[in-house]
Amino acid sequence: MTGTPSSAPLRVALLGCGVVGSSVARLLTEHGDDFAARVGRPLEVVGIAVRRPGRDRSASGVDPDLFTTDAAGLVTRADIVVEVIGGIEPARGLILSAMAHGASVVTANKALLAEDGPTLYAAAQEHEVDLYYEAAVAGAIPLLRPLRESLAGDDVRKVIGIVNGTTNYVLDKMDTTGAGFDDAVAQAQALGYAEADPTADVEGFDAAAKAAILASLAFHTRVSGEHVHREGISDVTAADVAAAREMDCVVKLLAICEKVDGEDGAPGVSVRVHPAMIPRSHPLAGVREAFNAVFVDADAAGQLMFYGKGAGGDPTASAILGDVVAVARHRVGGGRGPGESTYADLPILTMGQALTRYHLSLDVHDRPGVLAQVATAFADHGVSIETVRQQTEDGPGERGASLVVVTHTATDAALSATVDALAALPVVRSVRSVMRVEGE
Template identity: 75%
Template sequence: MTDEPAKPIRVALLGCGVVGSAVARMLVTNAADLRARVGAPVELVGIAVRRPAKDRTDLPVDPATFTTDAAELVTRADIVIEVIGGIDPARELLLSAMAHGASVITANKALLAEDGPTLYAAADAAGVDLYYEAAVAGAIPILRPIRESLAGDDVRKVLGIVNGTTNFVLDKMDTSGAGFEETVTQAQALGYAEADPTADVEGFDAAAKAAILASLAFHTRVRGADVFREGISDVTAADIAAAKAMDCVVKLLAICERTTGPDGDGINVRVHPAMIPRSHPLASVRDAYNAVFVEAQAAGQLMFYGRGAGGDPTASAVLGDLVAVARHRVAGGRGPGESAYADLPVLGIGTSTTRYHISLDVEDRPGVLAQVAQAFAAHDVSIETVRQHIPANSATGQAHANLVVVTHRATESALSATVDALAASPSVAEVVSVMRVEGA
């Protein structure tokens, strides 16, 4: 009796941009290794594109493989890989693919953050896999470790740099002293930032990734709209210099943490710039690299670091998912589905606690410091340090002082009330900046 040859795993690819091209190239050039690792041939049956006439002769793919009919393509595949991005038509195509029995691999963070439960429900109904390692932090294996390797542990916090564009901008501002606009222009010239960098610099991209990380870490459905978001467009050279004076750097952080309070457990998910000590592992993450720091009850502190974007790194994550999903097709069975049993409340930003760095422009006269201290005390915010610098004000002839206050840990709501009180004080000309201080 002879073994019959394994039936090929038919793969459809939606999108052939930077990431899609890298996926297609790896599928073809690594075909022999993929067959050995999967236990069956992996056959690329079609690539859906918008412009079929575009020159793609650099890809080792038969031109007949390209099609503009994505809706038809997803009905004749065992696995559909989606790298087109956006909400629609990606959602309809993936739901159709699963309804026709195909497992899905996607890098679509925006869709997962907005409508992940719908995709999970469709996968469960069809008995297929939904994998999305490439949706967060490119080549860095972070989702599967949280979803599978730490499944028996209690994750308490996920703290990460998950957007390479903003990390590049803030790193260059720190090392060169350049301003925000100048550094964004440099990032665009190098291909690290889009022509319209809004999704990156305003934190939308990082917020979608934070929602995915929090959903997995805390077994709770978290949508992108649940994430507090603040971008880096207001970060100034003065903020960078202030961080240096504290031996800190400024990073755009995605922070997902579980909290326990008098009213029970909850989770806090936020994205914003923050100062972190140079001694913290995330402070050394340079250029467009990403890193995610995980704290779990039994495992302790773990850090995942690597290239967070780009064609080849993201394709590496896609192919890793492909091997896992294809093996399930060959051997039978499925990977883990949605785990949202905890159903913890997503708390507002007002409940989060951290330290704060506040820069004030105040009148330089007796009693002002006492008034400032009273504003903090009235709202239960404890002061850790105060530093004062007195520049001459040639325009008015009136002396002003720059007062820098660093607090102990306080809630966001208490700090916000304090800032409002300071802004209303006749002794305070301006609340120049407020920045959170994390990792200390």
């Protein structure tokens, strides 16, 4: 690393001092000598912007004199600004001001990046500073740097991630204990894995923001949160999980970013978040509790997987501090990290254009010709059936049968239309469960 004449400390400003922020502050202080050696200059925390300065933070071990409510002033006197406030404002305004004042920015703010990343990238470019955000997706797992840099010479075809620990915890409990959705959420809340209002997690908003970030990096295309088809897990029932189990599958909430050839043969990008069955033999199936993992399929590299903790103070701080060292090294040795790369500018496909597979469980009347009618409904929509299993069920009232169908790959529009057509068939008493299937 090229040294600069100056050995003055690089000034680090911290915006936010919650669970993550206090980990960042503590680790920066405790390992000060390591940071100085790794960067080539010491890092000095010059201030920590908080909303409530009077709150007792003595447990964090942070010098209380560092706390300030003047975030706007703080960002003007730093070389590196770490933003861990979250949300759109005031985070965006503070980041833009920091960059305008010449600071490089490290942020964990997935919501802001998914909503308005290009504005931040443009500001970083204009002011010739760095914008790093490894912690925004999958916490401690080094993932964005591999996508932005390690795989920069490859052609990424698909990214499938378990990127939300709360929903993975809930689905894992449903799988291992047979619990229903509400009970599993209550367990997750009791253990601190889910918020009192779990909407952002269970309805897939958090995962959708991360999917947008992953797709942007993987496909060199601008993808924002509004491009992401989003379905949460609140409609996943114990019956769905049991149906998956019978198929030797497990239900996971997946963030899926895929490059596919559209109907005109030109490539497009499908970005979606939804629950799906994956085979228990798939590497992602073994991701338990609140862990995260991301599976990447690239043309030359083949299949890769990255696994680790997706949240928590210290794990998230690890990712943030790796970025802090990177941008600090650039301050010392020159250069900048890669900026936004959108040259491919691929069209974003609708959910209807996405290629998926369905698992359907139907209650049907047990009469001759039922299977023929059901099979015809699939054929009418150009959907091929991979497996079908019929079972007679004795219950109260008329004798019925259950029919479990797994399709081959088709457009989601064709599959969805097939389900509508099946539901309208007089021989179909009810569509018990519909779920997409991922993984070979």
